[in-house]
Amino acid sequence: MPVEVHVPPLLQKVTNGVKTLRASGSTVNQVLSDLNRQFPGFTSEISDDSGQLHRFVNLYVNDEDVRFLQRMETPVKDGDVVSILPAMAGG
Numbered sequence: 001m002p003v004e005v006h007v008p009p010l011l012q013k014v015t016n017g018v019k020t021l022r023a024s025g026s027t028v029n030q031v032l033s034d035l036n037r038q039f040p041g042f043t044s045e046i047s048d049d050s051g052q053l054h055r056f057v058n059l060y061v062n063d064e065d066v067r068f069l070q071r072m073e074t075p076v077k078d079g080d081v082v083s084i085l086p087a088m089a090g091g
Contacts, residue, residue, distance in 0.1 A: 003031055003076045006083045011046070014039050023082075028059060029072040031082055046084065056087040 005021040015021060016039075023038070025031040036043040046057045053059070059066045060083040066074045076082065 002078060003080045003082055005031065005035060006081065008084060008086055010086060011042070011084065014042050014045055026075060026077075027070075027072065028061065028066055028074045028076060028082060031076060032072075058085045058087055059083070060085065 002022045002024055005023050007015055007019060007021060012019060021035060021038070023031045023034040025034050032043055032046075043051075047053050053072070061069065061074055061076055062080055063083075066072070
Protein backbone atom coordinates (compact mmCIF):
# COMPACT_ATOMS: atom_id res chain seq x y z
CA MET A 1 0.00 0.00 0.00
CA PRO A 2 1.74 3.20 -1.06
CA VAL A 3 1.52 6.16 1.27
CA GLU A 4 2.97 9.62 0.87
CA VAL A 5 5.68 10.58 3.35
CA HIS A 6 6.70 14.18 3.99
CA VAL A 7 10.24 14.58 5.32
CA PRO A 8 11.80 17.66 6.95
CA PRO A 9 14.88 19.37 5.52
CA LEU A 10 17.13 17.61 8.06
CA LEU A 11 16.28 14.23 6.52
CA GLN A 12 16.55 15.37 2.93
CA LYS A 13 20.31 14.78 3.05
CA VAL A 14 19.47 11.06 3.18
CA THR A 15 16.75 11.31 0.50
CA ASN A 16 18.91 13.22 -1.99
CA GLY A 17 16.89 16.40 -1.49
CA VAL A 18 13.49 14.80 -2.07
CA LYS A 19 10.79 16.22 0.25
CA THR A 20 7.90 13.90 -0.55
CA LEU A 21 8.42 10.16 -0.80
CA ARG A 22 6.29 7.11 -1.55
CA ALA A 23 6.58 4.06 0.67
CA SER A 24 4.71 0.83 1.24
CA GLY A 25 3.51 -0.86 4.39
CA SER A 26 0.43 -1.44 6.47
CA THR A 27 1.82 0.26 9.61
CA VAL A 28 3.99 3.30 10.29
CA ASN A 29 6.82 0.96 11.28
CA GLN A 30 6.61 -0.91 7.97
CA VAL A 31 6.56 2.38 6.03
CA LEU A 32 9.72 3.51 7.83
CA SER A 33 11.36 0.16 7.11
CA ASP A 34 10.52 0.56 3.43
CA LEU A 35 12.02 4.05 3.44
CA ASN A 36 15.16 2.65 5.05
CA ARG A 37 15.34 0.06 2.27
CA GLN A 38 15.01 2.78 -0.36
CA PHE A 39 17.34 5.21 1.42
CA PRO A 40 19.84 3.29 3.56
CA GLY A 41 20.44 5.05 6.86
CA PHE A 42 17.05 6.77 6.88
CA THR A 43 15.82 5.24 10.14
CA SER A 44 19.14 5.78 11.92
CA GLU A 45 18.54 9.52 11.47
CA ILE A 46 15.28 9.40 13.45
CA SER A 47 15.83 6.57 15.92
CA ASP A 48 18.36 5.45 18.50
CA ASP A 49 20.44 2.27 18.52
CA SER A 50 17.56 0.27 20.01
CA GLY A 51 15.20 1.36 17.23
CA GLN A 52 13.16 3.76 19.36
CA LEU A 53 12.27 7.11 17.82
CA HIS A 54 14.31 10.02 19.12
CA ARG A 55 12.20 12.03 21.54
CA PHE A 56 12.47 15.09 19.30
CA VAL A 57 10.89 13.31 16.30
CA ASN A 58 7.13 13.52 15.85
CA LEU A 59 5.19 11.31 13.44
CA TYR A 60 1.73 12.05 12.13
CA VAL A 61 -0.68 10.06 9.99
CA ASN A 62 -3.14 12.37 8.27
CA ASP A 63 -2.39 15.09 10.86
CA GLU A 64 -2.97 12.72 13.80
CA ASP A 65 -0.04 12.28 16.21
CA VAL A 66 0.83 8.56 16.34
CA ARG A 67 1.62 8.89 20.07
CA PHE A 68 -2.14 9.19 20.60
CA LEU A 69 -2.95 6.37 18.19
CA GLN A 70 -1.06 3.06 18.12
CA ARG A 71 2.44 4.57 17.97
CA MET A 72 4.66 2.73 15.47
CA GLU A 73 1.96 0.13 14.89
CA THR A 74 -0.54 2.75 13.72
CA PRO A 75 -2.18 1.35 10.58
CA VAL A 76 -1.84 3.17 7.27
CA LYS A 77 -3.67 2.65 4.01
CA ASP A 78 -3.26 3.66 0.40
CA GLY A 79 -3.47 7.44 0.08
CA ASP A 80 -2.59 8.24 3.70
CA VAL A 81 0.00 10.91 4.43
CA VAL A 82 2.75 10.30 6.99
CA SER A 83 4.58 13.40 8.16
CA ILE A 84 7.88 13.36 10.00
CA LEU A 85 8.46 16.55 11.96
CA PRO A 86 11.22 17.56 14.34
CA ALA A 87 9.98 18.87 17.67
CA MET A 88 10.39 22.61 18.06
CA ALA A 89 11.71 24.25 21.20
CA GLY A 90 12.20 27.83 22.00
CA GLY A 91 13.35 30.02 24.75
